[in-house]
Amino acid sequence: MFDLVVILSKQLFVAPLGFFNKSLFEIFGLFLNVLIALEILENITAYLRKHVVQVELVIVTSLIAVARKIIILDLKKIEGIEIIGLAIAILALSISYWLIRRSNAKNSN
DSSP states (O other), X not given: OHHHHHHHHHHHHTSOTTOTTTTHHHHHHHHHHHHHHHHXXXXXXXXXXXXXXXXXXXXXXXXXXXXXXXXXXXXXXOOHHHHHHHHHHHHHHHHHHHHHHHHHHHHHO
8 A cells, every 4th residue: 555655646746747657557556456455355354253264255355356457468579379378367257256156146035
């Protein structure tokens, strides 16, 4: 969180105009890091309280992590096989999330 505040303040108050757009992906990546850390903290807290791993929460955290990877991805430095791997990861996590939500909806009815 501190890193995010430092980078935002540097970009807003120190950097020349127009430079903010170039580092917007970096700032958004840092914001997603904070969000992922909060999700992991929530996973740990839920496990310590209930002694049950909440799979839906783990899958959502994984989706956020993969989304962060895609957002900060530098297409000039990455090969096609890595993009295919990320696509497969997104597909697998999305299907898993859909199945978990569907089973939770059936169990609650």
